[in-house]
Amino acid sequence: MKELVVLSGKGGTGKTSIVGSLAALAGDKILADCDVDAADLHLLLEPVVRQKHEFWSGQVAVIDEEKCTQCGLCEELCHFEAIKDFRVDPASCEGCGFCYRICPVEAITMKENLSGHWFISDTRYGPLVHARLGIAQENSGKLVALVRQKAREMAEGGGADFIISDGPPGIGCPVISSLSGAHMALLVTEPTLSGIHDLERVVGVCRHFGVPALVCINKYDINEENSRQIEDYCLEQKVEVAARIPFDNIVTEAMVKGLPVVQYDSDSPVSRQIKGLWRNIAERLAWN
Amino acid sequence: MIISVASGKGGTGKTLVATSLAFSLKDRQPVQLLDCDVEEPNDHIFLKPVITQKEAVCIPVPKVDEAKCTHCGLCAEICAYNALAVLPDRVMIFPELCHGCGACSYLCPEKAISEEGREIGVVEQGDAGGIEFVHGRLNVGEAMATPVIRKVREYARADGLVIIDVPPGTSCPVVEAVKGSHFCLLVTEPTPFGLNDLVLAVETVRELNIPLAVVLNRTGVGDNKVEEYCRKENIPVLLTIPLDTKIARLYSRGVTLAEGMPETQEMFILLWNGIRKILK
Numbered sequence: 157m158k159e160l161v162v163l164s165g166k167g168g169t170g171k172t173s174i175v176g177s178l179a180a181l182a183g184d185k186i187l188a189d190c191d192v193d194a195a196d197l198h199l200l201l202e203p204v205v206r207q208k209h210e211f212w213s214g215q216v217a218v219i220d221e222e223k224c225t226q227c228g229l230c231e232e233l234c235h236f237e238a239i240k241d242f243r244v245d246p247a248s249c250e251g252c253g254f255c256y257r258i259c260p261v262e263a264i265t266m267k268e269n270l271s272g273h274w275f276i277s278d279t280r281y282g283p284l285v286h287a288r289l290g291i292a293q294e295n296s297g298k299l300v301a302l303v304r305q306k307a308r309e310m311a312e313g314g315g316a317d318f319i320i321s322d323g324p325p326g327i328g329c330p331v332i333s334s335l336s337g338a339h340m341a342l343l344v345t346e347p348t349l350s351g352i353h354d355l356e357r358v359v360g361v362c363r364h365f366g367v368p369a370l371v372c373i374n375k376y377d378i379n380e381e382n383s384r385q386i387e388d389y390c391l392e393q394k395v396e397v398a399a400r401i402p403f404d405n406i407v408t409e410a411m412v413k414g415l416p417v418v419q420y421d422s423d424s425p426v427s428r429q430i431k432g433l434w435r436n437i438a439e440r441l442a443w444n
Numbered sequence: 445m446i447i448s449v450a451s452g453k454g455g456t457g458k459t460l461v462a463t464s465l466a467f468s469l470k471d472r473q474p475v476q477l478l479d480c481d482v483e484e485p486n487d488h489i490f491l492k493p494v495i496t497q498k499e500a501v502c503i504p505v506p507k508v509d510e511a512k513c514t515h516c517g518l519c520a521e522i523c524a525y526n527a528l529a530v531l532p533d534r535v536m537i538f539p540e541l542c543h544g545c546g547a548c549s550y551l552c553p554e555k556a557i558s559e560e561g562r563e564i565g566v567v568e569q570g571d572a573g574g575i576e577f578v579h580g581r582l583n584v585g586e587a588m589a590t591p592v593i594r595k596v597r598e599y600a601r602a603d604g605l606v607i608i609d610v611p612p613g614t615s616c617p618v619v620e621a622v623k624g625s626h627f628c629l630l631v632t633e634p635t636p637f638g639l640n641d642l643v644l645a646v647e648t649v650r651e652l653n654i655p656l657a658v659v660l661n662r663t664g665v666g667d668n669k670v671e672e673y674c675r676k677e678n679i680p681v682l683l684t685i686p687l688d689t690k691i692a693r694l695y696s697r698g699v700t701l702a703e704g705m706p707e708t709q710e711m712f713i714l715l716w717n718g719i720r721k722i723l724k
Binding site for chain 2 (some may be wrong): 172
């Protein structure tokens with residue numbers, strides 16, 4: 157079983173649209189949406205939820221007003237500036253429990269925190285593990301780790317050949333959690349200076365965690381000079397450019413119809429590139 | 445006044461709006477731009493600031509003085525992140541798990557734990573043609589963006605206009621960047637993905653009790669469900685930007701809209717006036 161994670165650094169380069177199409181093209185696989193705070197893959201896959209589970213993670217401090225003598229020690233010691241006027245701001249509290257331990261009158265308790273939900277669903281392309289982090293919650297990295305763990309259990313249990321994960325943007329906690337231990341990362345970029353800047357950082361993260369990467373240049377024709385710059389950079393970094401997808405409004409049209417683009421118009425130049433991309437990925441995963 | 449520019453979905457045009465708004469207003473009033481998208485900061489590509497000051501962002505991680513340590517195990521017991529493990533003869537520290545809360549060093553009965561800074565990123569400050577520019581940059585391989593965002597936010601001026609470019613999503617880094625703003629602009633696109641993530645972003649910003657409005661980018665493709673949603677929720681759409689290959693090409697070259705097409709400055713000034721009208 158081989159696990160592919162799709163990342164980009166910069167948001168909005170087309171990760172989810174491409175994962176939707178890979179879902180339609182790949183054989184026996186488990187799908188995972190690791191973008192737990194702005195998940196969109198379900199919009200292309202129309203999942204029917206089979207299982208829904210609560211995700212309890214971390215704790216939040218609560219001050220009992222009756223017991224609090226307003227000495228201010230907690231506010232002074234909190235490293236996260238989460239306490240103001242003898243109240244805890246749950247959005248800033250990191251659940252370390254420091255205040256709970258030092259309060260001289262034991263006015264602070266730690267409450268378990270319901271951080272979100274995770275789901276196992278059926279889609280027309282196979283099972284999907286996905287999640288919804290609660291609004292303004294922490295611990296997205298832990299929820300991502302849980303989604304991947306469940307996907308792996310299902311893949312191993314059912315003998316699936318692949319796990320295909322839609323990753324979050326950026327390079328921080330949830331990205332690291334999506335990436336570490338995967339067999340390969342597909343990096344979707346676009347030929348803008350922002351896209352190139354962000355690609356370089358996410359290539360650095362892949363290298364840091366020892367995950368081999370492939371690059372796909374999406375909308376390559378909006379600036380062909382920048383696309384050549386990406387190709388030069390990839391050559392220098394020994395990272396293969398596996399596809400060059402042209403800009404085409406049919407990607408948005410397919411999204412509006414709730415379909416992966418390879419299903420919406422399977423002969424379009426975009427779809428042909430994505431099919432070639434999947435052949436390339438499958439071959440590389442088999443060798444890895 | 446602090447205006448944050450956010451979006452649930454990435455790549456909808458936050459950077460375009462933040463940099464073009466700053467560029468359009470800079471000759472009329474003092475403007476400070478804080479790029480809080482510290483995982484992938486891009487505003488510097490468009491505004492080309494001359495950086496004059498750098499500050500490392502460090503989080504305190506524990507350092508154990510083995511001569512004083514009695515291996516009582518209290519530090520490992522209280523650490524909520526399992527960043528310390530106490531063995532019979534030594535203490536193991538896992539710096540990448542440490543959130544820097546300071547509990548272990550404060551509570552150690554032998555005062556055997558001190559804190560030493562571990563660099564996780566950098567904040568840079570400079571001038572971008574009259575715009576006071578600040579951005580943060582998380583080091584590659586580091587997980588925790590929020591301490592870097594918190595440090596960038598410390599640079600916010602008390603007076604004048606402060607524009608914050610917020611990271612995508614709806615979780616802790618977004619809250620850290622947005623909280624304390626007087627107004628939040630949510631940038632989205634008229635597609636199912638754009639709508640899905642806008643709804644989540646609206647929930648997040650409402651949770652923080654910050655007034656908000658929408659900027660709709662790349663109109664002309666997709667559908668009209670974002671506008672329907674905004675009407676239903678009484679969310680003003682203060683600016684629409686059409687899908688235009690000329691704008692996309694400018695963006696690809698790292699030129700912000702208000703600079704590359706100066707005639708658009710007027711619409712960013714109108715956007716600013718629209719925000720002020722709502723806040724009155």
